[in-house]
Amino acid sequence: MTTRETQPLETSDADSLPTHGYITDKDRYLSRLKRIEGQARGVARMVDEEQYCIDILTQISALTAALRGVALGLLDDHMKHCVLEAAQLSPEAGQAKIQEASDAIARFMRS
Amino acid sequence: MTTRETQPLETSDADSLPTHGYITDKDRYLSRLKRIEGQARGVARMVDEEQYCIDILTQISALTAALRGVALGLLDDHMKHCVLEAAQLSPEAGQAKIQEASDAIARFMRS
Amino acid sequence: MTTRETQPLETSDADSLPTHGYITDKDRYLSRLKRIEGQARGVARMVDEEQYCIDILTQISALTAALRGVALGLLDDHMKHCVLEAAQLSPEAGQAKIQEASDAIARFMRS
Amino acid sequence: MTTRETQPLETSDADSLPTHGYITDKDRYLSRLKRIEGQARGVARMVDEEQYCIDILTQISALTAALRGVALGLLDDHMKHCVLEAAQLSPEAGQAKIQEASDAIARFMRS
Numbered sequence: 001m002t003t004r005e006t007q008p009l010e011t012s013d014a015d016s017l018p019t020h021g022y023i024t025d026k027d028r029y030l031s032r033l034k035r036i037e038g039q040a041r042g043v044a045r046m047v048d049e050e051q052y053c054i055d056i057l058t059q060i061s062a063l064t065a066a067l068r069g070v071a072l073g074l075l076d077d078h079m080k081h082c083v084l085e086a087a088q089l090s091p092e093a094g095q096a097k098i099q100e101a102s103d104a105i106a107r108f109m110r111s
Numbered sequence: 112m113t114t115r116e117t118q119p120l121e122t123s124d125a126d127s128l129p130t131h132g133y134i135t136d137k138d139r140y141l142s143r144l145k146r147i148e149g150q151a152r153g154v155a156r157m158v159d160e161e162q163y164c165i166d167i168l169t170q171i172s173a174l175t176a177a178l179r180g181v182a183l184g185l186l187d188d189h190m191k192h193c194v195l196e197a198a199q200l201s202p203e204a205g206q207a208k209i210q211e212a213s214d215a216i217a218r219f220m221r222s
Numbered sequence: 223m224t225t226r227e228t229q230p231l232e233t234s235d236a237d238s239l240p241t242h243g244y245i246t247d248k249d250r251y252l253s254r255l256k257r258i259e260g261q262a263r264g265v266a267r268m269v270d271e272e273q274y275c276i277d278i279l280t281q282i283s284a285l286t287a288a289l290r291g292v293a294l295g296l297l298d299d300h301m302k303h304c305v306l307e308a309a310q311l312s313p314e315a316g317q318a319k320i321q322e323a324s325d326a327i328a329r330f331m332r333s
Numbered sequence: 334m335t336t337r338e339t340q341p342l343e344t345s346d347a348d349s350l351p352t353h354g355y356i357t358d359k360d361r362y363l364s365r366l367k368r369i370e371g372q373a374r375g376v377a378r379m380v381d382e383e384q385y386c387i388d389i390l391t392q393i394s395a396l397t398a399a400l401r402g403v404a405l406g407l408l409d410d411h412m413k414h415c416v417l418e419a420a421q422l423s424p425e426a427g428q429a430k431i432q433e434a435s436d437a438i439a440r441f442m443r444s
C-alpha cells in the first residue's frame with residue numbers, strides 16, 4: 001500500500017483530479033466489483049448447498065474472467081494516466097512507473 | 112446447474128459418500144470463499160478510496176490466485192470421488208465424467 | 223521421466239497399445255508440435271530482424287495458445303486411458319493417478 | 334506486422350535508440366528462443382517415443398513459462414523504449430502506444 005494514484009499538483013480545485021484519473025470510471029468499476037463480490041458469495045452458496053462440482057468450477061471461471069477484466073481495465077487506465085504523466089515529466093520518472101507496471105503485469109500473469 | 116455431487120444424505124451406511132466427498136472439507140472451502148469475498152470487498156473499497164492502482168492490481172492478483180486454489184481443490188476432489196466412482200461403474204460412465212472434467216479444465220484455463 | 227503411458231497387459235500383439243493409448247492421435251500431435259516448433263523459430267526470426275515488438279507478442283500469444291491446446295489434449299487422453307484404467311483396477315490405483323494428474327494440472331496453470 | 338521497433342541503424346548519434354533498445358539484449362533473447370525451440374522439439378520427441386504423458390505435460394509447462402518470460406521481457410523493453418518515447422513526443426502518441434500495449438497484454442493473458 002503506497003500513495004494515492006495522483007498527487008495534488010498545486011491545484012486549488014478539489015475536483016480537478018477526477019477528471020483525468022481512473023476515477024472517471026469509478027462507478028463502473030464499483031458496480032463490476034459489486035457483481036464480482038456477489039459472484040463470490042454465489043460460489044460459497046453453491047458449495048454450501050453441495051451443488052455439482054463442475055457447475056461450481058464454471059462459476060469460478062466466470063468470476064476469474066471478470067476479475068481479469070477489471071485488472072486489465074485498471075492497468076490500462078493506470079498506464080494512460082499515471083505512467084503517461086510520469087513519462088512526460090522525465091524519462092527517469094517514466095522508466096520507474098513502467099518498471100512498476102511491468103512488475104504488476106508479471107505478478108498478475110503468474111497469479 | 113445439474114445434479115448434486117453426492118448421494119442422498121439420509122443413509123444408514125457408514126461408508127456413504129457424503130462422509131468422504133468434498134463435503135468433508137466444506138467448512139474449509141466455505142472459509143476460503145468467505146475470505147475471497149472479503150478480498151473482493153477490499154478491492155472495491157480500494158477503488159472507492161482511489162488507492163494506488165498498482166496496489167489494487169496486487170490485491171486482484173492475490174484474489175485470482177486464491178480463486179484458482181479453490182478451483183484446483185474442487186477439481187481434485189471431484190475427480191477423486193465423482194470421476195473415480197463413475198470409472199468403477201463402467202468405462203462409458205468414466206469417459207463421460209472425464210470429458211466433463213476436461214471441458215471444465217479447458218474453460219478454467221481460458222478464463 | 224518415469225514409465226511409459228501404458229504397460230503391456232499380457233498381450234503378444236506388438237500393435238495392441240496404439241488402440242487404447244494417446245498414441246492413436248500421435249501423428250496429429252506430432253504435426254501440431256512441428257508447427258509449434260516452426261512458430262518458435264518464427265518468433266526468433268522476428269526478434270533477429272527486429273520486427274515490431276507488438277507483432278512478436280501477438281505471435282507468442284498464438285504459440286502459447288497452441289501449446290495449451292496440445293497440453294489439454296494430452297491431459298484428456300491421459301485421463302481417458304491411463305487414469306480410467308487405473309480406476310478400474312482399484313480405487314487406490316485410481317486415486318494415485320488422479321493425484322498425479324491434479325498435480326500436473328496445477329503445475330500447468332501456474333506456468 | 335507493422336513498422337520496425339527501432340530507428341535506422343546508420344546513425345552517427347551515440348544516443349541513438351538501437352544502442353539501448355531491446356536490441357541490446359537481442360543475443361540473450363535469441364538464445365532463450367533457441368532453447369525454447371529445442372524444448373518444443375524435445376516435447377515432439379517425447380510424444381514420438383510415447384513417453385509418460387505427465388512428464389510431457391511437465392515439459393510443456395516449463396516451455397510455456399519460458400515463453401511467458403520472453404513475452405514479459407519484450408513487453409517491458411517495448412514500454413521502456415517505444416511507449417516512453419511516444420509519451421514524450423505527445424500525449425496523443427503516448428495514448429496510442431499504450432492502447433496498443435494494453436491490447437497486446439489482454440491478448441496474451443487470454444492466450
